[in-house]
Amino acid sequence: MARVALVCTFLFVVLCAAAGHENGCEAAGCSSGAAGDGGYFHYLGERHATVPFIPAGVTAAGPATRSKGGSLIVAGATGAIGREVVCAAVANANIRRVVALSRRPIPASEWRSVFGAGLDETAAATKLTVQAVDWNRMNLYYSPTSPAGRLDAAVQAAFQGHDYAAMCMATTKKDAGSAEAFRLCDLLYVEAFGKAVMAESRGSIQHFVQISSAGASSTSWFLYLKTKGEADDAIAAMGFPRLTILRPGLLDRGDKARFIEKVGMCVIGGLPVASAGAATVLSLVDPATQAKAFAAGASMPPGVFFLYDSQILAISPKPVKK
Numbered sequence: 001m002a003r004v005a006l007v008c009t010f011l012f013v014v015l016c017a018a019a020g021h022e023n024g025c026e027a028a029g030c031s032s033g034a035a036g037d038g039g040y041f042h043y044l045g046e047r048h049a050t051v052p053f054i055p056a057g058v059t060a061a062g063p064a065t066r067s068k069g070g071s072l073i074v075a076g077a078t079g080a081i082g083r084e085v086v087c088a089a090v091a092n093a094n095i096r097r098v099v100a101l102s103r104r105p106i107p108a109s110e111w112r113s114v115f116g117a118g119l120d121e122t123a124a125a126t127k128l129t130v131q132a133v134d135w136n137r138m139n140l141y142y143s144p145t146s147p148a149g150r151l152d153a154a155v156q157a158a159f160q161g162h163d164y165a166a167m168c169m170a171t172t173k174k175d176a177g178s179a180e181a182f183r184l185c186d187l188l189y190v191e192a193f194g195k196a197v198m199a200e201s202r203g204s205i206q207h208f209v210q211i212s213s214a215g216a217s218s219t220s221w222f223l224y225l226k227t228k229g230e231a232d233d234a235i236a237a238m239g240f241p242r243l244t245i246l247r248p249g250l251l252d253r254g255d256k257a258r259f260i261e262k263v264g265m266c267v268i269g270g271l272p273v274a275s276a277g278a279a280t281v282l283s284l285v286d287p288a289t290q291a292k293a294f295a296a297g298a299s300m301p302p303g304v305f306f307l308y309d310s311q312i313l314a315i316s317p318k319p320v321k322k
């Protein structure tokens with residue numbers, strides 16, 4: 001199995017290099033196909049069918065243990081993983097409030113088209129709020145070297161009173177237009193989000209989940225992996241009571257898949273974004289189930305948990321071999 005994963009990683013790095021992506025290793029584990037829709041996906045050479053996910057101990061009505069539920073703020077809520085997080089959170093009886101941050105205002109009439117058909121619109125009507133954020137302004141406000149400006153009152157209020165936070169924002173050097181613009185989003189905006197959560201929800205925040213990448217390391221020679229590693233380190237240094245860092249390999253991003261990702265998925269498959277979204281929400285509200293994903297002997301810094309493809313799949317929709 002380890003050899004298969006190694007070969008998958010090698011193949012994808014080669015594919016990315018051929019396409020000129022500096023984010024070379026947006027991959028490692030791997031699968032493909034639509035998720036969360038009763039479809040199929042491939043993982044490490046095996047074909048699986050997705051099935052509806054009901055976490056242990058959770059019924060449609062939700063566990064009796066937390067009738068009130070927690071509050072979640074999501075950055076990058078309109079992205080491939082972010083919107084899955086929003087849908088899973090809105091559907092989760094353990095969550096009473098979801099604040100989705102977006103670059104632009106999104107009226108309720110557009111929620112289904114932005115967040116996808118998986119959005120429970122009835123639950124969303126009472127739980128979901130979409131808040132537009134000017135990330136540049138946010139970044140200036142929380143700048144470590146030259147803080148400037150002030151936060152919009154509505155944005156500040158949107159950050160208050162949360163139990164959980166999920167960082168799903170990201171771009172690529174190609175989409176951003178330069179290495180600096182890429183780092184602005186994937187490092188500085190991530191840091192600004194963490195600081196805002198810490199500052200505004202200091203008394204209530206319990207758990208922060210960050211979507212990172214397999215191979216992320218602040219010592220990497222690759223811009224993408226180095227930046228993701230630095231962002232993980234920056235959030236870890238903030239001292240959240242509990243931090244979970246998802247490090248998926250190649251993602252199956254559905255209708256958002258880029259050309260090179262489609263090529264990669266044809267060869268090695270990709271992890272369904274619905275699995276990453278479900279794992280994110282379940283990790284947030286049910287750390288006990290998350291803990292079951294770790295093999296005996298896994299070593300982690302206190303309070304920091306890394307989920308790679310195998311752990312993400314272990315706690316997200318259970319694959320059924322066909």
Ligand SMILES: NC(=O)c1ccc[n+]([C@@H]2O[C@H](COP(=O)([O-])OP(=O)(O)OC[C@H]3O[C@@H](n4cnc5c(N)ncnc54)[C@H](OP(=O)(O)O)[C@@H]3O)[C@@H](O)[C@H]2O)c1
Pocket residue numbers: 026027075076077078079080081082102103104135168169170171185189211212213214247248249250251252253256261
């Ligand atoms: N692609 C892969 O195979 C892969 C593999 C491993 C890990 N990852 C990681 O997984 C995470 C989530 O990826 P994803 O596929 O869900 O990303 P995505 O679909 O590209 O979504 C990115 C989100 O970030 C927002 N965003 C992009 N550029 C921004 C900017 N300059 N300022 C503010 N917001 C911005 C987008 O907003 P708009 O909707 O307004 O554009 C969107 O909400 C990322 O950390 C990524 O690095 C990806």
